Amino acid sequence: MSIGERLNELLTEDKTMIPVNIGIGPEGFFNINKSVVYSWGIMLVFLILCIFLTSNMRIHNISKKQLIAETIVVKLRGLVADLLGSFGSRYTEYILTVLLYIALSNLVGVVGLVPPTMDLNVTVGLALMSIVLIEAASISKNGAGGWLKSFTKPIWIVTPMNILELAIRPLSLCMRLFGNVLGATVIMELIKMAVPMFIPALASLYFDFFDGLIQAYVFIFLTSLYIKEATE
Amino acid sequence: MLNVNFNIVYTIINILILFVIFRVFLFKRVDKVLKERNDEIENATATAEKKSSDADAAKAKYDADVQKLEEEKENIISESREKGYHEYAQIVANAKVEAGSIIEDAKKTAKLESERQRRIYEAEITEMVVSAASKIAAGSHSEQQDSELYNRFIDEAGDEEK
Numbered sequence: 001m002s003i004g005e006r007l008n009e010l011l012t013e014d015k016t017m018i019p020v021n022i023g024i025g026p027e028g029f030f031n032i033n034k035s036v037v038y039s040w041g042i043m044l045v046f047l048i049l050c051i052f053l054t055s056n057m058r059i060h061n062i063s064k065k066q067l068i069a070e071t072i073v074v075k076l077r078g079l080v081a082d083l084l085g086s087f088g089s090r091y092t093e094y095i096l097t098v099l100l101y102i103a104l105s106n107l108v109g110v111v112g113l114v115p116p117t118m119d120l121n122v123t124v125g126l127a128l129m130s131i132v133l134i135e136a137a138s139i140s141k142n143g144a145g146g147w148l149k150s151f152t153k154p155i156w157i158v159t160p161m162n163i164l165e166l167a168i169r170p171l172s173l174c175m176r177l178f179g180n181v182l183g184a185t186v187i188m189e190l191i192k193m194a195v196p197m198f199i200p201a202l203a204s205l206y207f208d209f210f211d212g213l214i215q216a217y218v219f220i221f222l223t224s225l226y227i228k229e230a231t232e
Numbered sequence: 233m234l235n236v237n238f239n240i241v242y243t244i245i246n247i248l249i250l251f252v253i254f255r256v257f258l259f260k261r262v263d264k265v266l267k268e269r270n271d272e273i274e275n276a277t278a279t280a281e282k283k284s285s286d287a288d289a290a291k292a293k294y295d296a297d298v299q300k301l302e303e304e305k306e307n308i309i310s311e312s313r314e315k316g317y318h319e320y321a322q323i324v325a326n327a328k329v330e331a332g333s334i335i336e337d338a339k340k341t342a343k344l345e346s347e348r349q350r351r352i353y354e355a356e357i358t359e360m361v362v363s364a365a366s367k368i369a370a371g372s373h374s375e376q377q378d379s380e381l382y383n384r385f386i387d388e389a390g391d392e393e394k
Binding site: 028029030031032033035036042051058069070073093094096097120124125128129 | 236239242
């Protein structure tokens, strides 16, 4: 199989995992993709992990797993506290949810699965939620009038730009994540075909762990930054 | 590759469910424990502070009590000292008076006694003189006899005196 064929197969494969036909809309519109099914797996992993870590919590004489749970929560909160600002801190838990979801999604490439974030539907969904949250934060802070006025700031002439940003921000968020994960996966495939031994393992360290976690952080970093900017 | 469909909605639902999972099973549980621990620490601190201030108050009261007792003690001591002086002076004065009267009595008694003795001597001397006179008158007498008589009288009188 040539490199071109492998890439073609990777990029054009049918992502549908569970066909759903409810008789309306275009054909295959409601089919459930692999990415969504993998996401269920990720959710299950997180659910089991959370229940395991937080069972039997005590105030004194804490167990090691409780210490880990507490450390994770405190560190993660500290990670986004500065990014979100004082008003935005109420969205900390959502931001951390997205961070953990994207991080684990990007890491499933390590075990040979296709990362859910390589599906554009997933990144579009995440980006839509981010832009909705950003604008909702702005409205809840400044009121609907204040939110509308914020489009004319800092000067009335930039209003069209600000309106365009409503589309540009989520687009850049979803495309950045999608493109990075897709690129990493494609490059990993190429490396696996060229050098089957050792090198893929090293490359995986970079493309799956480093780049995957960086992209997860970048996504929530930008979302937090937009929220902070909108609520200042 | 770029076909976008209803999976966007599935993803959004997934994220919301995951959010609930994290909230219920991680953040709320951990936050609850952290808050309880924090409350306990604050309670302990407040209790400790209260105890400390109570102890300070008790110590101040104790010091004041000790001070008061000290003053009372000084008062009692000086009072009893004064009283003691007073009683001492009175006793000494009484003793002086008593001693004076005793001396007076003794003097009187001595005077009476000496008076009595004198009377006795007088009586004896009188008797002796009478007996001597009667002897002289009764007997013939020479100069020698007179001298003997005189000596005997002196001797008798000396004996009586002893």
